[in-house]
Amino acid sequence: MLKYLTRLKMIEQNVSQILSELPAGVELVAAAKTRQPAEILEAAEAGVKIIGENYVQEAERAYETAGNRVKWHFIGHLQKNKIKKAVRIFDMIETVDSSELAREIDKRCSQIGKVMPILIEINSGREEQKAGILPEEAEQLIREISAYQNIKVMGLMTMGPFAGDPEDSRPYFVETRKIFERIEQLQLPNVDMRYLSMGMTNSYKIAIEEGANIVRIGSKIFGERDYGTT
Numbered sequence: 001m002l003k004y005l006t007r008l009k010m011i012e013q014n015v016s017q018i019l020s021e022l023p024a025g026v027e028l029v030a031a032a033k034t035r036q037p038a039e040i041l042e043a044a045e046a047g048v049k050i051i052g053e054n055y056v057q058e059a060e061r062a063y064e065t066a067g068n069r070v071k072w073h074f075i076g077h078l079q080k081n082k083i084k085k086a087v088r089i090f091d092m093i094e095t096v097d098s099s100e101l102a103r104e105i106d107k108r109c110s111q112i113g114k115v116m117p118i119l120i121e122i123n124s125g126r127e128e129q130k131a132g133i134l135p136e137e138a139e140q141l142i143r144e145i146s147a148y149q150n151i152k153v154m155g156l157m158t159m160g161p162f163a164g165d166p167e168d169s170r171p172y173f174v175e176t177r178k179i180f181e182r183i184e185q186l187q188l189p190n191v192d193m194r195y196l197s198m199g200m201t202n203s204y205k206i207a208i209e210e211g212a213n214i215v216r217i218g219s220k221i222f223g224e225r226d227y228g229t230t
């Protein structure tokens, strides 16, 4: 019990520290996969405005606790059979990487009269097993998606390859920012390029230097993910 309370206190301190250091205009998404609703609530109380969830089922549980106090971003791999639930919970889906997925989100949103802000996930490391669309295919995908009435493309997201040294992430952030700027210049109808979501615990400072205005931070807020609650 004491350990648990200590952890909640730690979350509060971590959030305060991160928020006090983030430059103006950069939004913090607390990446909450595997965390308990009480931990998420603690982050919200400490000032987190956006929670990022990788799993719809986990998000449903957390949503019951923290609900309208925060915004919810989906940052995981969205399965087709979870989209109907997802569009009710989430305020943004950061991980759209195909027009089939976009079409399904659009369909489910039109059924509930919602327009879903989305980001296009870029596979900036060109890794075979990773989600995201290849950099050179992003523009075509966005042109297709821009036709849908119940979703709105609002920017890009990338993970980049896992790197021990944060500096190694920089080229992938640079490449994603260049795609962002190019698409922004096209001024496509129904596309509003506003958000660039890049950077996690070990790389977010580099990501901000390269133009990120959303950073997704998990372990630096909640602690390491291996303490056995999952």
Ligand SMILES: *Cc1c(COP(=O)(O)O)cnc(C)c1O
Binding pocket: 031, 033, 054, 075, 076, 159, 199, 200, 201, 202, 216, 217, 218, 219, 220
């Ligand atoms: C887990 C996760 C993060 C946060 O990772 P940390 O290294 O714990 O900060 C960010 N983005 C996505 C998509 C994630 O799944």
